[in-house]
Amino acid sequence: MDVINPATGELEETYDTETAADVDDALDDATETFDRWQTRPLRERERLLAATGEELRANDRSYAENITREMGKPISQALDEIEKCAWVCDHYAEHASTYLNPDGHPSPPGAVAKTAYEPLGPQLAVMPWNFPFWQVFRFAAPALTAGNVVVLKHASNVPGCAQAIENVFRRAGYPENAFQTLLIESTLVDDVLEDERVRGVTLTGSGPAGRAVASTAGHQLKKSVLELGGSDPFIVLDDADVEAAAETGASARMLNSGQSCIAAKRFLVHTDVYDAFLEQFVDDVEALTVGDPTNPDTDVGPLASSTFLEELDTQVEASLEAGGRAVTGGEPLDREGAYYPPTVLVDVPAGCPVDSQETFGPVAAVFEVEDETDALEKANETEFGLGASIWTDDRDRGRRLAREIDAGCVYVNQLVKSDPRVPFGGIKDSGFGRELSEAGIKEFVNRKTVWVE
Known part of the structure; x- marks a missing residue:
C-alpha cells in the first residue's frame, strides 16, 4: 500500500x-x-x-x-x-x-x-x-x-x-x-x-x-x-438568523475540505432571504484559507487524492454544462497537489450531478425555494437520508419540520454532527x-x- x-x-x-x-x-x-x-x-x-x-x-x-x-x-x-x-x-x-x-x-x-x-x-x-x-x-x-x-x-x-x-x-x-x-x-x-x-x-x-x-x-x-453516503439538506427559512446560518453553513460544507458524509451539501434557502444569505455565504466561503495542511492557519487542504479531485471536477463540469453557475470557484487550483477551491453553485438544474449525487469535496449547491413546503419537498427528494439542518427563529416550527424530514438526524439551528451522547445513523440509501x-x-x-x- x-x-x-x-x-x-x-x-x-x-x-x-x-x-x-x-x-x-x-x-x-x-x-x-x-x-x-x-x-x-x-x-x-x-x-x-x-x-x-x-x-x-x-x-x-x-x-x-x-x-x-x-x-x-x-x-x-x-x-x-x-x-x-x-x-x-x-x-x-x-x-x-x-x-x-x-x-x-x-x-x-x-x-x-x-x-x-x-x-x-x-x-x-x-x-x-x-x-x-x-x-x-x-x-x-x-x-x-x-x-x-x-x-x-x-x-x-x-x-x-x-x-x-x-x-x-x-x-x-x-x-x-x-x-x-x-x-x-x-x-x-x-x-x-x-x-x-x-x-x-x-x-x-x-x-x-x-x-x-x-x-x-x-x-x-x-x-x-x-x-x-449523504446529500444533507441545509434549510434556511424566512425567519432565520441569516448571518449565523451562513457562517455555520460555510463550516458545515467546507470542514475536512468538504469530505464528510454529513456535510451540508444542498442549501435550500427561502426566497425572502435568498439574496442576503447567498451574499453572506459566499463571503464566508471566500474568506477561508486554502493551503498547506500542515499550516495551523489553513482552513481547507487538498482532497485526499488526485482521483477524488478528478471525480469532483467531473461532477462540477457536468453541472455547469447543464446550466448551473459558479459564483465562486468551479475548477481545480493551478498548483501542486489535489487542491479544489471552495465552490458555490447556483441555478442548479434538477438531475445534474451536484443536485442528485453526493459531492465529496468543497462544493455547495444553493437552491432558492418558495416556502417551507417547497423546502421539504426538495430536501426529501434525494435517495439519501443521513442528516439535515433547519434554520429558523421559531423553535416550534423547527421541531415540526424536523419530523417531516426523511433523515436519521435533524439539527435545528446547528450543523449536523456525530456526538457520543446521541445516536447517529441514517435511513434510505x-x-x-x-x-x-x-x-x-x-x-x-x-x-x-x-x-x-
Whole structure:
C-alpha cells in the first residue's frame, strides 16, 4: 500500500499488505482473545478505555500529523479529530456500565425477568479514510467495552493511521489481540466476513461497498451496521438568523475540505432571504484559507487524492454544462497537489450531478425555494437520508419540520454532527443501524432474556 501525500503528490511510505494466511492467524488470535476478554469485569474494560483517551491526548500531535500526511486534513482539524476520539473514550468509560446494566421486565410473583447484554465475539470494522481515527474509535470504543474484540480493515490510503490506532490500544494496556489491524486489499473483505469466527460487521463508506457487505452479512446471517453516503439538506427559512446560518453553513460544507458524509451539501434557502444569505455565504466561503495542511492557519487542504479531485471536477463540469453557475470557484487550483477551491453553485438544474449525487469535496449547491413546503419537498427528494439542518427563529416550527424530514438526524439551528451522547445513523440509501450513545453500544451485543423462577 503506497501512501501518497495529497498536498504534494509525493510517495511518503509503502506498506506491505497481508495475505490470506495472515488473516487466518489474526482471526485465530481474535477468537482466543475474545474467550478471555469477555470475562473481564466491565469496570476493568472501562478503566482501559479511559487510559486510551489519556494515550490519545498525550500523543495527539503525532497522531494528527499522521492523518494530515496520509489524507490531507488541515492539522488543526486533525488535532480536533484526535480530541473527539478521546471524548468518545471518556464517554463510554463513564457510561458503559449504565448502558449495559440489565433491564428488568414485568413478571409473575416469584419470578424475575431481565435482559442481559452480552458480547457477540470478533467484529469486523471496514472503515474510510476521511476521518481515519474518529470513524474507527466511534465503533471500537463501545464495541470493545461491551466485551467484543475488533478486527479493522481500513482504507488503503491510510495504513499508517490504521497501525497507529492498533498501537493506541496496545499502549493503553489492552490485550495484544483485542484490537487488530489487517492491511489487506478490499478483495479479501468478503472472505473475512464469511469466516465463522467473525460475528458481525460495521462499515462506513460508499453505497456500493455497503450493498456488497450487507449482502454477504445477510447471507451469513450476521449482524451489520452501515453508515453510507449523504446529500444533507441545509434549510434556511424566512425567519432565520441569516448571518449565523451562513457562517455555520460555510463550516458545515467546507470542514475536512468538504469530505464528510454529513456535510451540508444542498442549501435550500427561502426566497425572502435568498439574496442576503447567498451574499453572506459566499463571503464566508471566500474568506477561508486554502493551503498547506500542515499550516495551523489553513482552513481547507487538498482532497485526499488526485482521483477524488478528478471525480469532483467531473461532477462540477457536468453541472455547469447543464446550466448551473459558479459564483465562486468551479475548477481545480493551478498548483501542486489535489487542491479544489471552495465552490458555490447556483441555478442548479434538477438531475445534474451536484443536485442528485453526493459531492465529496468543497462544493455547495444553493437552491432558492418558495416556502417551507417547497423546502421539504426538495430536501426529501434525494435517495439519501443521513442528516439535515433547519434554520429558523421559531423553535416550534423547527421541531415540526424536523419530523417531516426523511433523515436519521435533524439539527435545528446547528450543523449536523456525530456526538457520543446521541445516536447517529441514517435511513434510505444512507444505511441502517446506529452508532454512539446507548444505541451504539447495544448494536453488537446479544440481548439475552434471562427468566429466573
